[in-house]
Amino acid sequence: MTLSIAIQHRFKGFALDVNFDAPPGVTVLFGPSGSGKTTLINAVAGLLRPDSGRIAAGDWVLMDTQARRFLPPHRRRLGYIFQEGRLFPHLSVRQNLAYGRWFAPRYARSEPMAHVVDMLGIGHLLDRRPGALSGGEKQRVAIGRALLAAPKLILADEPLAALDEGRKAEILPYFERLRDEVSVPIVYVSHSPAEVARLATTVVALKGGKVAAIGPAAQVLGDVGAVGARGAASVIRARVVAHHDDGLTELATAAGALWLPRLDGAPGAAIRLRIAAHDVILSRDRPQGLSALNILAGTIRDIHLGNGPGALVTLAFGDDTLTARITRRSATILGLAPGQTCHAVLKSVATAPEDVGTLRQHSTDRAPD
Amino acid sequence: MGxxxxxxxxxxxxxxxxxxLRVSFWATICSLPLGVLVAYALARWDFWGKQVLNGLVHLPLILPPVVTGYLLLMVFGRRGAVGQFLDQWFGIVLSFRWTGAAVAAAIMACPLMVRAIRLAIEAVDPKLEAAASTLGASKLWVFATVTLPLILSGIIAGAILAFAKAIGEFGATITFVSNIPGQTQTIPSAIYAFLQVPGGESAASRLVIIAVVIAMTALVVSEVLARRVARRVAGS
Structure with a gap:
């Protein structure tokens, strides 16, 4: 189900003007605060009424100012996961979970409660009140509540932003399972490149209320214009080869072997890695006698010089690309130019666990409903 | 005992x-739905004349009660605009009846009730109501399943305050419906009447004790409930 969004809205010195189509899967709205992410997702939810425009999922029109159609939020069949959970304080966890389900049409209640409770590991919390839950537990209940509403569209507004790193690492896999197991389009707001890299089928980079870039994660995260040189990163695909006794996991990529601290995936599992551009060093020749384990050879595809002292160099290995952020001076001294063969060096510890996500191809023929 | x-x-x-007790009970019960509606409108809606409504609700608090009573007499009396209409079409007479006393008590208690309920509504996070609407609840369902449970203690507190205020109402009542034993003579009117006759002090003082007990009980109960509202909204 393609998500088509074309809306214009202005209020107090801010104007949102976007127009894009996103293919099925997870559409991540990405950008700094104030870029219009939350305004946009609230327009999709119907909590905000844009001045003009049209929002549709497939042929299901949520709003269209020309046709004078505006579905109120309660008729949009949503599962909205908020940053602060927004669990009902006067209801138990069980009642919170059942809330959306009660309003969903009977025929649509396909997801058994037990399955969702099981997947989110919240069985022991059912009789508690939200006030007695930790941040991570609240957020898992909020996810469950949204899923059990039998939504035709799942929305998530920075669902991990209020959590510490440990909790994030605990919740993020649930969203990956959602993406891979539930055939409902997901719109996910985030300003974290790590989340984008792990979850996104499509990234919509917003800047000042406009779409700065749209495309697959690897493409948009490497787009300096969209994310800025500091945020530049690459997303590369890899396969788990083996877990070794010294605590490292061996991965196979299009560019050769990578060694990372122990990951979760079973041998054979496909994963995605986000590698920040500033964690990559370049060398013209294959380096010798270096402590870093990961050396990948590729071809220079692009050199982007900004206004500052930095330069972004993008290497291509097959379909994947890897971007390095180096100084303009180094680029000159090394005499780098597109088409050259170059070696990228990354320390094995440079990739944080939160940057490693599971990957499953999202097939476009998997029809929702 | 009895x-x-x-x-x-x-x-x-x-x-x-x-x-x-009868007058205050009916005054409270009948003004409650209207009180909730007005409190909700003042807390949540933006509309033309909001300040006028707010002023109108609070007017009985600052007007001399005798003035309120006189105005009631003008409007609801047998010769009053509304009173004449009610009498001719429905046979309802308010002036000099206990029902009139209930109307006077309700109007005098209105500011307290609306204020308590409005505070409770303002303490409810609108984001919770938005969350409920995304989960499929229409506006009415959102109110019934989220707003109402969260403000219930506030409503009860407001109702109790209104009840206590109604018990003590004197000026507007005596002006509007006079002081007829068995018909419109409430506790304060009776105390006043007993003090006018020699030897009535002991009867008056017994009623004073009852009035004090009712007022204190109402205050304590509403305080406890207000605290429960705070705890509930905080979510523990």
């Missing part, structure tokens, strides 16, 4: 107590 109580109060005093 017998001793009955003997402690004379028949005229009993009559006043019973009438006061």
């Amino acid at each position: 017998g001793e109580w009955a003997n402690w109060l004379g028949p005229a005093e009993w009559q006043a107590v019973r009438l006061s």
